[in-house]
Amino acid sequence: MVTLHIGIDDTDSKKAMCTTYVAAIIYEDLLKMGLTPVKRPQLIRLNPNCPYKTRGNAAVALRFAVNSGKLDNVRKTVLDRVYELAELECEGTEPGVAFYVGEEIPDKLRDFSMTVVRRMVSVEDAFSVASDVGAELYALKGRRGVVGALAAIGMDKIPRKTYELIAYRVKQNWGTLRRVDEDSVIKMDSMTSPWTFDNFDYETKESRITPHTPCPVLLGIRSLDPDMAFYAFSILRILEPVERVLLFETNQATDLHIQEVRISDIEENTSVSVEGIVADLPKVVPGGHVFFTLRDETGVIQCAAFEPTKSFRNVVRALRPGDRVRVYGGVKSKPGMPLTINLEKIHVISLAKYVRALPPSCNVCGKKMKSMGQNKGYRCPKCGNKLPEDSRVLVEEQRALTPGVYEVPPSARRHLSRPLSLEELAHHQEALKA
Numbered sequence: 001m002v003t004l005h006i007g008i009d010d011t012d013s014k015k016a017m018c019t020t021y022v023a024a025i026i027y028e029d030l031l032k033m034g035l036t037p038v039k040r041p042q043l044i045r046l047n048p049n050c051p052y053k054t055r056g057n058a059a060v061a062l063r064f065a066v067n068s069g070k071l072d073n074v075r076k077t078v079l080d081r082v083y084e085l086a087e088l089e090c091e092g093t094e095p096g097v098a099f100y101v102g103e104e105i106p107d108k109l110r111d112f113s114m115t116v117v118r119r120m121v122s123v124e125d126a127f128s129v130a131s132d133v134g135a136e137l138y139a140l141k142g143r144r145g146v147v148g149a150l151a152a153i154g155m156d157k158i159p160r161k162t163y164e165l166i167a168y169r170v171k172q173n174w175g176t177l178r179r180v181d182e183d184s185v186i187k188m189d190s191m192t193s194p195w196t197f198d199n200f201d202y203e204t205k206e207s208r209i210t211p212h213t214p215c216p217v218l219l220g221i222r223s224l225d226p227d228m229a230f231y232a233f234s235i236l237r238i239l240e241p242v243e244r245v246l247l248f249e250t251n252q253a254t255d256l257h258i259q260e261v262r263i264s265d266i267e268e269n270t271s272v273s274v275e276g277i278v279a280d281l282p283k284v285v286p287g288g289h290v291f292f293t294l295r296d297e298t299g300v301i302q303c304a305a306f307e308p309t310k311s312f313r314n315v316v317r318a319l320r321p322g323d324r325v326r327v328y329g330g331v332k333s334k335p336g337m338p339l340t341i342n343l344e345k346i347h348v349i350s351l352a353k354y355v356r357a358l359p360p361s362c363n364v365c366g367k368k369m370k371s372m373g374q375n376k377g378y379r380c381p382k383c384g385n386k387l388p389e390d391s392r393v394l395v396e397e398q399r400a401l402t403p404g405v406y407e408v409p410p411s412a413r414r415h416l417s418r419p420l421s422l423e424e425l426a427h428h429q430e431a432l433k434a
């Protein structure tokens with residue numbers, strides 16, 4: 001008996017299909033062949049800043065004990081099924097499958113996986129690592145999918161792993177409105193959170209367990225614990241047939257994509273955590289996006305809270321020059337814009353004293369004066385009296401913000417980002433042990 005590790009990526013499209021569904025079908029195929037899984041199926045999220053990704057940028061790993069005489073047969077079963085189910089006719093879908101035979105995953109392959117979660121990796125790099133460790137790669141159309149397929153295999157040990165229970169729809173319902181009673185989602189959330197998370201966005205008032213794409217997924221329940229995921233599922237009122245249910249181990253909600261860096265080391269299409277000082281007053285631009293500049297001893301970078309981050313923007317708007325913060329987010333560049341961190345989370349470490357300059361009252365008639373422009377002094381609108389700039393009144397602003405960690409709402413959260421609720425739970429658990 002040997003262990004066969006199977007990685008699958010990029011079988012989906014923006015229209016339909018889902019890599020996890022292809023994997024769920026193959027998982028059942030292999031069980032029917034009498035094979036024994038050596039680990040739960042794994043759903044591996046890759047670099048969320050990859051410009052080619054389909055929405056979630058997910059790959060899947062399956063690991064089975066196989067009689068070495070059966071290996072060729074198993075490989076053929078997997079490839080045939082991917083060929084049958086992948087959206088090959090879809091532009092941009094480039095399915096990849098990877099196989100590795102061995103008890104232990106080599107360190108080189110583990111390192112490769114971590115790199116794919118954090119950065120952009122070329123197809124050539126994937127082929128080079130595969131050849132070094134003796135993994136096989138199959139590119140079914142185009143070659144891009146092999147990167148994620150190989151990376152999925154290398155993620156056998158996920159630090160701070162979580163779970164997602166995925167329920168799938170019967171085929172005739174694909175593309176129709178999902179029928180899951182929303183009140184039961186709220187009930188499930190109240191009964192199982194924080195062990196389950198991102199079930200419902202109370203700010204936008206929408207269920208987060210049902211996707212909006214026409215794919216086979218009915219719903220997904222993210223959980224810290226396998227039993228709790230099934231318990232949560234049992235609470236839901238589902239008003240349509242469920243074709244199958246599979247529980248995946250995942251690297252979702254682990255912050256595995258984040259690298260701690262200094263500003264001069266920031267690269268496009270990576271996710272970073274940077275500590276620095278707020279360098280200017282946050283600006284709100286049309287469309288409701290909020291921008292500010294962050295500075296450390298190595299340079300400056302623009303940070304943004306875009307409109308979909310909703311009330312998180314209030315936190316960013318309340319920042320003042322001199323505040324010490326640690327920001328978390330994906331680094332993007334857009335034409336006509338400097339390199340920008342799209343904020344996912346911000347730790348407000350300490351607040352600066354912020355002093356505002358207000359116009360003085362007129363020393364002749366008592367009316368509030370008006371500024372004549374920056375450093376140009378003040379003029380009274382009633383009697384025309386003028387006063388120099390240094391007559392301004394300095395008032396220390398009562399800061400609206402308190403130090404702490406703030407995050408975007410669930411509707412704007414990336415799959416890999418760790419929700420604060422999980423951090424808090426971990427702290428409570430530590431405290432209980434102590």
Ligand SMILES: [Zn+2]
Nearest residue numbers: 362365380383
């Ligand atoms: Zn006056």
